[in-house]
């Protein structure tokens with residue numbers, strides 16, 4: 389049962405036009421880390437492996453641009469002086485040696501580019517209170533890349549894993565994501581990520597019904613009662629087993645009964661943060677004349693990450709730019725704007741990096757989504773910490789815990805939140821749990837799905 393008119397959820401490839409080969413961009417998931425085994429396994433099983441290709445990520449394209457506090461420079465040109473002129477205070481404090489200051493400035497730039505406002509603040513506080521002193525104790529020279537004076541954060545964390553523990557908890561947890569997002573072995577699916585969800589949907593041996601909005605779940609001794617809205621009518625149906633993959637941000641707005649207190653607390657307390665993306669369908673890939681053929685630029689002026697396509701999908705000159713990818717407070721700000729104003733805001737901010745975007749006729753079209761406003765996810769992704777940015781282990785178990793024959797899956801139920809891998813991993817676990825559940829084991833049909841019975845209209 390799918391509430392929205394489309395399948396795929398937070399995998400959403402937007403195509404500018406109809407038919408194959410039209411320019412597209414990803415409004416949801418866009419990268420697959422090399423060790424996301426389940427995603428890659430399903431890509432293989434759906435015979436899509438030949439479409440896997442490298443995803444060029446943030447800081448990988450040295451011609452990409454950084455705009456920090458009004459100053460604009462190429463990744464390849466960032467020197468200590470350049471960063472020093474951007475950041476004040478600690479980064480110019482001569483008590484610390486040059487390498488410490490440059491390393492800290494780079495570390496801040498990486499965190500600023502990828503994380504949300506709360507985590508940026510965590511880093512500021514950590515640097516001020518003790519992280520600069522910690523860095524000063526370490527020989528940082530081996531972690532500066534050769535000619536381009538970027539830092540190798542991966543090698544650094546590998547050599548000094550305990551450094552993470554010195555960071556605030558939420559920052560420590562998010563560093564895992566930062567390491568993945570800046571790694572050099574990410575993939576993308578040429579032609580669009582929705583090829584995976586579409587193929588999986590075709591492979592499911594049962595009807596998938598769209599426009600069935602689940603509005604209530606009632607746990608009974610002998611199953612689960614599911615109520616949903618369809619074409620303005622309320623239906624209800626008794627099910628032996630239910631696997632619920634609805635995000636908790638949506639589930640907590642529903643009528644839930646028979647749930648235990650810990651489960652309800654987990655449903656209500658799971659924290660989601662905002663994510664917003666804006667795509668521009670451009671007349672031509674004007675960034676290529678600056679030597680940019682993929683990767684991402686960064687602007688601290690509210691639009692954050694700007695991703696360039698690194699593969700060509702269509703025969704024309706047209707190209708799709710991910711003009712802004714934000715999370716957290718930046719995403720909320722963009723999400724509050726009407727779509728037209730959001731596009732204009734992004735266009736103006738982007739023009740300070742790429743003036744060509746203001747050329748008449750350069751933007752054919754735009755598509756954007758503020759995932760917090762999207763009815764079917766009411767947020768970007770769940771995060772593994774509480775509202776006060778602390779982490780609680782017990783929480784996880786309650787999030788994923790079944791309630792009699794109501795089982796749960798989705799990225800929020802996994803230890804790898806905010807990744808497709810987590811959704812699949814949790815779904816496999818839930819299916820296993822259903823299979824070994826004792827009282828109703830005969831209801832599991834292997835090989836052929838149970839026939840779908842219609843719901844009973846209520847009233």
Ligand SMILES: Cc1cc2nc3c(=O)[nH]c(=O)nc-3n(C[C@H](O)[C@H](O)[C@H](O)COP(=O)(O)OP(=O)(O)OC[C@H]3O[C@@H](n4cnc5c(N)ncnc54)[C@H](O)[C@@H]3O)c2cc1C
Nearest residue numbers: 391397398416417418419601602764798799806807808811
């Ligand atoms: C902007 C963004 C970028 C991302 N980038 C990446 C990336 O690069 N790589 C990566 O691996 N992951 C990425 N992710 C995360 C990834 O997209 C998600 O973790 C994953 O798709 C979530 O899958 P899910 O099945 O848990 O939830 P969803 O995909 O949200 O599925 C939930 C489904 O439930 C439906 N639903 C909701 N309410 C109801 C209701 N009342 N009744 C019936 N149906 C309902 C929804 O319509 C939806 O289809 C990104 C996410 C976002 C938002």
